[in-house]
Amino acid sequence: MSTVTTPAAGGPATRSTVGPDRVGGPPPKSRRASGSLSDSVFSGFSHLFLLTWSVMVVFPLLWVVLSAFKDDAQIVRSPLSLIPNGLHWDNFSRAWVNGKFSSVFLNTFIIVGGGVFLTMLLGSMAAYVLARYEFPGNRVIYYTFLAGLSLPVYMAAVPLFKGTDNVGQLFPLLGLNSHLMLILVYVAWSLSFTVFFMHSFFKTLPTSVAEAALVDGASHTSLFFRVMLPMARPGLISIGIFNVIGQWNQWYLPVLLMNPPGGQTKNQVLAQGLIELSVNQGYKSDWSGLFAGVTMAMLPVLVVYIVFQRQVQAGLTGSITK
Amino acid sequence: MRHGKARFVAGFLALPVALYLFYVVWPFVQAVAYSLTNWGGFSDTQEFVGLANYTKLIQDELVRKAFWHNVFFLVTVPLFTITLALFFAFLLNVGGRGNRAGIRGVFGSSIYKIIFFFPQVLSLVLVAIMWSAIYRGDGQGLLNGLLIKVGIVDPEQPVKFVSDPSPFLGVPTVLWWLLLIAVWGGVGFYMVLLSAAMQSIPRDIYEAALLDGASRVHTFFRVTLPLLRDTVSVAWVYLGFIALDMYALVFVMTPSQGGPDHASEVFASVIQFNAFQRGQFGYACAIAVALAIFTLLLAAVQLRITRRERIEF
Numbered sequence: 001m002s003t004v005t006t007p008a009a010g011g012p013a014t015r016s017t018v019g020p021d022r023v024g025g026p027p028p029k030s031r032r033a034s035g036s037l038s039d040s041v042f043s044g045f046s047h048l049f050l051l052t053w054s055v056m057v058v059f060p061l062l063w064v065v066l067s068a069f070k071d072d073a074q075i076v077r078s079p080l081s082l083i084p085n086g087l088h089w090d091n092f093s094r095a096w097v098n099g100k101f102s103s104v105f106l107n108t109f110i111i112v113g114g115g116v117f118l119t120m121l122l123g124s125m126a127a128y129v130l131a132r133y134e135f136p137g138n139r140v141i142y143y144t145f146l147a148g149l150s151l152p153v154y155m156a157a158v159p160l161f162k163g164t165d166n167v168g169q170l171f172p173l174l175g176l177n178s179h180l181m182l183i184l185v186y187v188a189w190s191l192s193f194t195v196f197f198m199h200s201f202f203k204t205l206p207t208s209v210a211e212a213a214l215v216d217g218a219s220h221t222s223l224f225f226r227v228m229l230p231m232a233r234p235g236l237i238s239i240g241i242f243n244v245i246g247q248w249n250q251w252y253l254p255v256l257l258m259n260p261p262g263g264q265t266k267n268q269v270l271a272q273g274l275i276e277l278s279v280n281q282g283y284k285s286d287w288s289g290l291f292a293g294v295t296m297a298m299l300p301v302l303v304v305y306i307v308f309q310r311q312v313q314a315g316l317t318g319s320i321t322k
Numbered sequence: 323m324r325h326g327k328a329r330f331v332a333g334f335l336a337l338p339v340a341l342y343l344f345y346v347v348w349p350f351v352q353a354v355a356y357s358l359t360n361w362g363g364f365s366d367t368q369e370f371v372g373l374a375n376y377t378k379l380i381q382d383e384l385v386r387k388a389f390w391h392n393v394f395f396l397v398t399v400p401l402f403t404i405t406l407a408l409f410f411a412f413l414l415n416v417g418g419r420g421n422r423a424g425i426r427g428v429f430g431s432s433i434y435k436i437i438f439f440f441p442q443v444l445s446l447v448l449v450a451i452m453w454s455a456i457y458r459g460d461g462q463g464l465l466n467g468l469l470i471k472v473g474i475v476d477p478e479q480p481v482k483f484v485s486d487p488s489p490f491l492g493v494p495t496v497l498w499w500l501l502l503i504a505v506w507g508g509v510g511f512y513m514v515l516l517s518a519a520m521q522s523i524p525r526d527i528y529e530a531a532l533l534d535g536a537s538r539v540h541t542f543f544r545v546t547l548p549l550l551r552d553t554v555s556v557a558w559v560y561l562g563f564i565a566l567d568m569y570a571l572v573f574v575m576t577p578s579q580g581g582p583d584h585a586s587e588v589f590a591s592v593i594q595f596n597a598f599q600r601g602q603f604g605y606a607c608a609i610a611v612a613l614a615i616f617t618l619l620l621a622a623v624q625l626r627i628t629r630r631e632r633i634e635f
Contacts (some may be wrong), residue, residue, distance in 0.1 A: 043429075046414075047429075049409070050410060050413055050428065053438065057440055060452060060453075060456055063456075064452055064455065079462040079464070080471065126334065126335055126338040128334070129331050129334045133327070135331050141335065144342070150621045151350060151618075152563075152590070152617055154569070154610060155593075155611065155614045156349035157610070158356065158363070158597045159607070160345065162603075163348065188342050188345035188346050191342050191346075192342075192346070195338075219326070224334075248445065252569070255573075270445075271447040271448075274447050274448060275574060278451045278454065290451070290455070291455070298444060301445075305439075309436050312443065313435065313514050317511065317518060
């Protein structure tokens with residue numbers, strides 16, 4: 001840590017000695033000496049506001065996690081207390097069973113895994129062809145993909161439900177309540193953004209590399225998989241994170257397609273397990289079980305996020321400003 | 323060679339386009355077609371009724387309510403989220419003790435960013451369930467508990483939060499409480515976004531402004547904000563779409579998914595209600611088409627308002 005970044009390293013005197021070290025910097029000005037007190041005050045204010053909001057974010061999360069260890073009696077008696085009167089692990093086992101967590105976790109993994117893999121593969125294939133090959137209908141297809149960006153999924157709900165139901169009469173594997181169906185629906189709904197994002201990415205890749213590979217006798221397909229796709233890696237990572245989070249958190253499509261009246265529930269996903277837990281809570285008033293369920297759904301995501309925070313932040317924010 | 327290329331293009335496009343047409347485009351087309359019929363959804367009989375559904379929806383009290391609630395979120399969610407996010411991003415980037423140039427990020431800014439961003443990675447359903455516990459209508463919710471402890475709220479009459487349909491500033495109170503959750507969840511993301519944009523503004527511009535004697539607040543309004551215009555407008559458009567997703571909160575948190583007494587209906591909940599509770603698929607599709615037109619108009623208007631020539635640096 002250099003002196004420049006050390007906080008509270010003395011007043012203006014330190015700073016004016018640091019100043020000339022920097023090459024090309026303007027000469028120190030006297031104005032800054034008087035500004036340093038207001039600097040400190042301003043910095044204090046900044047921390048005050050930033051800390052307040054941090055507490056507002058963290059406190060509810062912490063409260064939920066700690067409440068998951070309380071028993072119901074303590075939740076009723078002193079809902080605000082942060083220290084549980086013992087570690088009631090049974091809350092977790094109860095929630096695990098009531099929320100069908102073993103199956104919803106497994107289903108979510110399968111569906112998001114398959115969904116993201118296929119989205120990335122098909123999305124970049126389509127984006128690549130649309131970005132780098134001239135053919136009649138190119139523009140039409142591209143704009144059809146773009147149109148999906150601004151149309152709300154709620155509009156398609158009714159026909160989507162009916163259509164899936166009808167397909168299911170012929171091919172049960174593609175009907176309501178099937179893994180494969182939900183994967184394909186996720187892929188279809190993620191394609192718009194993935195194609196849009198990867199299209200701009202493939203556009204910027206140099207043409208010379210592609211030409212060289214073709215001259216060397218590579219086929220179009222191997223050019224894509226061996227050369228272009230590896231070159232697009234930063235883009236793939238961004239959009240991959242975006243899709244993982246988006247599909248992991250998806251709730252509307254599963255609620256619409258995975259739980260029709262009278263249907264089977266064994267293929268439901270995490271969001272549905274949580275909703276079920278919260279609805280059951282209303283009947284049994286099992287708050288500790290609900291808190292335990294929410295904690296189990298929340299902590300893995302937060303841990304993964306903290307480990308990869310830089311990539312996640314860059315991936316998510318990067319994908320909307322592209 | 324030419325032949326190979328055509329086959330390659332077709333081969334790469336076939337599957338994605340087929341999936342997209344079947345699961346995205348086709349349902350939209352069908353929605354438009356169904357909206358002209360009186361199809362109930364469970365029978366096979368459907369008659370063409372022309373624009374009857376559309377004239378009906380203009381007079382439908384519920385649709386009108388949902389429309390205004392959507393407009394409310396459309397205005398307030400971006401407004402509050404972006405204002406707060408800008409404020410925090412500004413503090414984060416120039417809140418540090420000044421060095422030579424007087425501009426420096428606040429100490430520990432990356433930790434703040436990590437924390438602020440938390441809600442963004444949590445699913446909407448999870449956030450909604452968590453906030454149901456915070457908003458509990460008896461003394462045992464987090465907020466009611468705190469407010470009672472501080473003495474603002476009478477323990478006999480705790481705040482009802484999401485089951486309170488009475489108007490506040492002309493809008494059902496429940497909507498304000500839902501708005502708070504949306505803002506709580508969104509600020510971190512937009513702070514990170516705007517903060518990155520602020521960092522890409524060259525330092526010399528700030529240095530020049532400070533040398534000219536501009537205060538920090540001045541710099542923010544005269545230098546930072548104008549240069550962030552592009553990012554802010556992207557954020558605005560994006561948040562406009564997010565505002566439509568308020569349905570997740572309505573679905574999980576409010577009584578009878580749009581209640582109490584239809585006080586928190588939004589477009590999506592009205593579509594759901596008409597299609598699956600009332601069994602009026604045709605009519606639900608008409609509402610959906612109206613929603614789509616509304617969204618497209620909105621996107622067009624927002625792009626138009628926020629468009630301006632880009633400043634390159």
